Every structure is written in structure tokens, then in C-alpha cells.
Amino acid sequence: MTANEESINALKDALKVSPDNAPLRIHLGDMLNSSARYDEAEKEFATALTLSPGNETAKLGLAYSCYQLGKYSQALVIVEDLLKKSKPAAKALIIHARLLLNDGQVERARQEYERAVQIDPAMTDLGLYERLGLADLPYKQKGASESRVTTDGKVRELADDDDDGDDTLNLDIEKSDISFDNVGGMEEVKEHIRMKIIYPLENQEMFKQYGKKIGGGILMYGPPGCGKTFLARATAGEIKANFISVGITDVLDMWCGESEKHMHEIFETARRNRPCVLFFDEVDALAASRSDMRKSGGRNSINQFLTEMDGAESSNEGVLILAATNAPWHLDSAFRRPGRFDRIIFVPPPDNKARADILRLTLKGKPVDDIDYELMAKKTEKFSGADLFAVVDQAVEAKLAQAMKEGIPKPITTKDLETSARNVKPSTAEWFATARNYALYSNQGGAYDDIVKYLKL
DSSP: OOHHHHHHHHHHHHHHHOTTOHHHHHHHHHHHHHTTOHHHHHHHHHHHHHHSTTOHHHHHHHHHHHHHTTOHHHHHHHHHHHTTSSSOOHHHHHHHHHHHHHTTOHHHHHHHHHHHHHHOGGGOOHHHHHHHTOOOOOOOOTTOOEEEEOTTSOEEEEOOTTOOOOOOOOOOOEEOOOOGGGSOSOHHHHHHHIIIIIHHHHTHHHHHHTTOOSOEEEEEEOSTTSSHHHHHHHHHHHTTOEEEEEOHHHHOOSSTTHHHHHHHHHHHHHHHTOSEEEEETTGGGTSBOGGGOSOHHHHHHHHHHHHHHHTSSSOOTTEEEEEEESOGGGBOGGGGSTTSSOEEEEOOSOOHHHHHHHHHHHHTTSOBOOOOHHHHHHHTTTOOHHHHHHHHHHHHHHHHHHHHHHSOOOOBOHHHHHHHHHTOOOTTHHHHHHHHHHHHHSOGGGTTHHHHHHHTO
16 A cells, blocks of 8 residues: 555545544545545545635645546636636646646647746646647756646655755556456457457467567547546456556656656566556657657657667566557657557447446445436436546435435435436537547548547548
8 A cells, every 4th residue: 555545544534533624625635636536536625615615725626636537617617716816826727727728729728827837936837838838948046946736736846956866756556456347338448458468468378379479558548537547457456467657747857858767767667567557647748749849858758758668678578558548639650550559449438338337336335226227327328437426426415415404314316316417517528529520630540430430420
């Protein structure tokens, strides 16, 4: 168990004793966000706001959780409310910049980012900075220390020039406690992963006879909130392999040459801990098309990524590479060559069976009364996994509110879920509007045939 997980468990234990402690819930929400457990964080911040309405820190945390879960409309409503203040928080501006960038409003996004950094220079975010295509960041004054806020809102200190400390990355090497049994539906996607990753590891001799190495990469793409990250963790749990999750802040660094060094250290850590599933989230931020870049630093990082994937200096045998992106059209084409991400899998919103399975899994252990899962699956067409979690979450909150008034807890019914589903809008529509254009007008080599098939274009 990591130190972060221990802290989370300790906070949960404290909340059992003091459930109405809003600051404690906000702190737990921040810890969950930093561990990429955004759905859990969202619940904690929402609860904190019922206890402390108008709490700006809770609103910021909730906006960030919603953004990471792909609930862009909800995040925008919260952020716009925060920006009405005469002196808005810099973090609110950063989240707003990300939302604007997702919406294609690049110039407005740049303005918001620059406002944020002007208010608080510690808000410098290299990943967002690169995506916005802004000019070079100012150099650090000699002898001064500097910090920047990573995408989870935590400040990461950058050492002084004369600091001789250890720069080794602190990567969490996890043992996943979930498997494919915990993944609702997605049978075709799971079979692709079995063929590429699981079967070669379980039947090494047979695959070696055919000259197939144990390793390689799979790129999963699709709308946000459809379980790509969860599937990666389940893959590691399925084969009882080590799991390393890599975000953009683990790699990107404002100092020349450091990003390449970090990338090499990440792959070396995976090689030392094989069999290991190495998962790159939001990989388009690390492997964006080099033709779109103005700065050579970004190109160097991508070249290093390609070199590590090729195993040019060290073998990647037993290193199983998974990556997820919501924007495959921004990925450099070199990553799709054989031996790299040579298996590209479309992860669509869950189908009828998968939606029913997800609802069953989400409601497992909760008091329910003869739920008609098949009916609910039909009524939640186009809902992502995250949307379905929101449906259950709202139903649970309504039941809790009722129990507080009546003093008697009652089970969740099909009607409760139907009422909740009417209040949740599918978050996948925005993504498919963009994907449709790429599928129709930029589908060279059939890269987006799966989208064409799914949308029946």
C-alpha cells in the first residue's frame, strides 16, 4: 500500500467518527484527486458543499474532478461561478483554460492561462503550456527556487541550480486489486487485450515458437469516462503484474533535457519490475504530432519516447505498454508503427449489456429493491461509465436525504434510478461531434473505421 493510500484510508476512518467535518472531506477529496480517483473525489467535494455551501476550495476540487471525468458542462458551470469574483483564484483560471482548449477556443484559453500565471506564478503547468503553444517560459533567476502546480493541484518544487539532491522520480509501483471480472461489458476490447498481453504471458513457450515477443503496446481511445484507465488497472490485476501509471507531470519538465531523462527512468523502472503494465494516461500530451510543435524540446521528448518503446538500448520483454487518449488525432503517426502502439482499440460507450453490468457492479453492496437492470440499460443509451456512476450517485444521495428526514433507510428502486437518469445528460455527445468530423474527413488508412461503424456513417 502506498503512503497516499494509507493517508486516504486514515481520512476515511476519521470521517466515520466525524462525518460532518467539511475540511476533512475537502482534504480527502484533494488526496483522491491526486490519486486519480476522480469519481470518489467528486462525491467528497459534493458532500463537503452540502456541509459548507459556497466553500471555494470545495468548488475548485469539484470542478477539477468533473473535468477529469469528462463532465465538462458541470465543470464549466462551477468554474464560471468562481470567476465572477473580483479576484478569481488562479486554479479556477487554469481549469477554465483547459475547458476552453477542449472546446477549441485556443486564444481565450491562452488568455486565461496567462492571467492565472500572472496572479500566481506557481500555477505554471507545462503540459497545458505546451498544448497552448505559448512562447518560452521565463528562465528562473539564479539562486531562486521555483515551483509549479501539477494537474492534480499539488505544488511540485523545482530544485535550485546548485542543488545536488537526488532527482530520481518517485513512481508508485502498484499491485492492482481488480481484474476483468470488475469490468462491465467491453468483451471485444478485453479479448484484444488478452490476445496482445495476457495470452503471450500465460503461454510463453507457444508464442515464442511463433516468434512473438511478450510485450508491445496497445492504444485505447474513445470518449472520456468510458473506462480506459480502469481497464488498464484491471489488465495488471488479471495477470498479477506490477502497475505503473504515468501522467504528463511525471514526464514533462521545463528544464532542457529533463523530460527525456524522466521518460528513460520510467521505462527503466518498468524493466526492473517486469512483468509490468506501464500505463500512459492522456498520452496525446506526451506524444503529440511533432509537425504541430514549434519548440524542439517537445520533439526531443517524443523522440525519446519512441526510442524507449523500440527498446533500442534495453529490451522491453515483459513490459506491457498501455496508453489512453481522448484525442487520437493529435498523436504522432510514428507511434502507430509495428512494435509500438500497433494495436489501436476503440473503447466506445458501454452497450446495453455493459450498462446493465456496470449498474449491477456499482450498486453491489448497496441496499436495492429488485432493480430492473435491463430497463435501466435501455433508458441510459449513450451514457458513459462515468455517467452511470453519476446516475447511481444521485439516486443514493436522494435516498440518503429521504432517510435523514424519515429516520428510516429505504432501498434504491428502479424508479429512483429512472428519476436520477433524467437529471444526468450523456457526456459522450461532445466527443462524438469532434470524432465524427475526423472519421468523415481525416480517415486516411482507415484509422477511424471503428468510429464510422459505431456512428453508422
